[in-house]
Amino acid sequence: MRTICFYFQVHQPFRLKPYRFFEIGDDHDYWDDYSNRNIMNKVAKKCYLPMNQLLLELIRKYDGKFKVCFSLSGTVLDQMEAYAPEVLHSFQELVATGHVELLNETYGHSLCALKSETEFKDMVSLHQEKIQHHFNGYKPKVFRNTELIYSDEIGAMVAKMGFDGILSEGAKHILGWKSPNFVYVNSIEPKLKVLLKNFRLSDDIAFRFGEKTWTDYPLTTDKFIGWLNQVPQEDEVINLFMDYETFGEHQWKETGIFEFMKDLPGAIFQQTNFSFSTPSEVIANASPVGQINVPTPISWADEERDLTAWLGNDLQDEAFDRLFELENMVKRCDDPEIYKDWRYLQTSDHFYYMCTKFFSDGDIHAYFSPYESPYEAFINYMNVLSDFILRLKQAEKAKA
Template sequence: MIQICLIFQVHQPFRLRNFHFFEIGGRYPYFDEEKNAKIIRQVAENSYLPTNRLLQDLIKSYGTKIKIGLAISGCALDQMEAYFPEVLESFQQLVATGNVELLGQTYSGSLSSVKDASLFADEVSDHKKRLFTLFRKRPKTFFNTGLVYSDKIGKLIADQGFKAAVIEGATPIFEGRNLNRIYESTTAPPLKLLLRNTSLSDDIAFRFARHDWSEWPLTSEKYIGWLKQLSPDDQTVTLAMDYATFGEHHKKETGIFDFLQYLLENLVQENNFKLCPPQSALKTGKKEEKLQVPNAISWSGIQKNLSAWENNELQIEAIERVYALKNDLKLINDKELSRNWEYLKSADHFLYMDEKNGGNPYENAYDAFLKYMNVLSDLELKVKNKVKAKSATVEKKHRKKHGRRQKIEST
């Protein structure tokens, strides 16, 4: 029997205001509240709510035969709670069925796993706490930003108590390997690795509504036919994609909801397949082959590495400067500034700074860089002023204490 591990990512970055250079040093908000509220409501009404309802209906009909994984970022949860609580309640109801495994992430979908190990641990811990507060669940499988992974990152993930991680399968270093198996990291403690089947995932996520695709229209019968062609050596097929695939990226009129419903119904009625969330998929009882990943890979771009975020000087400068604020922010311990910093670390901001990446909401990559750096410059200034004020307070206390000591000694 082949296990089908279906995992959906739910993420929404906080979009920036058109923050002008002359606003630096003032008291202006960084994020576009109106746009963020509009987008989360639009995506929720088009995608999240109808997909949640569809899955809940299927769970009522088929019980434990319908099981999936959900990776919901802290940014997405914060926006749901702030702008559209009904959709958060819908996710809570879906998770409460017991048929959904929640996956761990960095809080804001950041690149901390490749930038700062201690910061990565803090962000993952914050995300865990958020999941427990809202869902009373503790994740055991990790879904990193852009599925970024290497042996070094695998060690960081395992050190946070995770038993498995989802990683990208379509990379040159895996050429010749069976992607539809569960592997084990070479690091200690060992981490189980589920390799995303890129072709089968992207057939739904990107090609479903493309009329110029040779396989269009894609039906559930055709898709299951492809699954039936898998070899006996295939144990676990990991399908990972954005949850907004359903209803937002592919509109309702394309038939995407009917496709999902019929696909899941047909899968549970087939004897050769079983829908399994990650942790259930790991219980095969078979010995896993070791998988070595010396350099970072991801699911982004053609090269499937870090180039989607670190391809040019604009991206590199923005990333270096935002992460450089870590120590000062810890020193001043300002909740509002730290929260804004967290949202500014979302990797989406850096994607927009390279022309080769699609989906840019700005005029061009340089415009994305300027808008981001205006905000970051204002944050840097506020942090710098807070550090100065704190240092002055400490110095004042030190002088006062030293003065008292001298007075006592003189008497």
């Protein structure tokens, strides 16, 4: 078996509006509807709609031999419902071909697996309901945690929820001499299969494609095919995992990214012995080669491939801890609006904006942040959280 597994993360957060201290207690509307709508429509035009159409044409052209998979966060699905129903329809059309797999994840694109198993299960159930609602009862078999965050314990929780497999990062410090181009199993629950991202080949497309200072620029189809053919023949699966916004948003149309993707499947069929598979097909057809031991959580972010993009500095940890101190209060109050805001406040992007890293990773964080500084992101978030706490206390008092 020699196959390629394309996985695309599709996510947009609900961004907070500028929320000042003196608004606490008076304004319970936290979300920047103008920015969220505009960004969704911009990305829809530049990425989602043209790329979905391209993938649909490729699936039809190759009679289903070309396959991909998506993980659509609950927050992006909510935004598609509100701002861009034509985008949601285009994803439904792709899934209806039978050659596109959907993955389960946390509804709010949350870091809750690191804090609360109960909330983690609730978030996964909410996301599954959302997928079933929009995609004709579809029930995902494979899981993708927020930002590919994975550890032995997280994998064990996912296995208990009945999933066959999980996606994660092929981090060097975890793999050592091992290759990411095989199927592994969770070290606690071996029934859970683990697919690991080939970060070099994935990032050549996702991050380096349009970088003119890269020594291998420009990345042509022939060059990429050459790299694939250099992969040892015994390697079974090349997992190409990336943000879907790579196409047209992070890598602009002018870089040639759409033409590259249009030509790639045909070149792979003609010039290599690779096929295309979805994660479920990889899990079904490839035998695991052993356990992967991940005692400390890994992710697909930054050079370290750890959690420091979201957690670790004083700002991030204070905000994250304060948020999850409220879990029991939120669930006792049983208010749909409060619970919705609670889910959206968990979205990992809020903590990403508070990252204080420097150099190349810091530049990436600054690119995605709507704030002038991590400190501004923290203050804005904590102002919102202060109001949210007041609402919770008022809801508890009303129930008493």
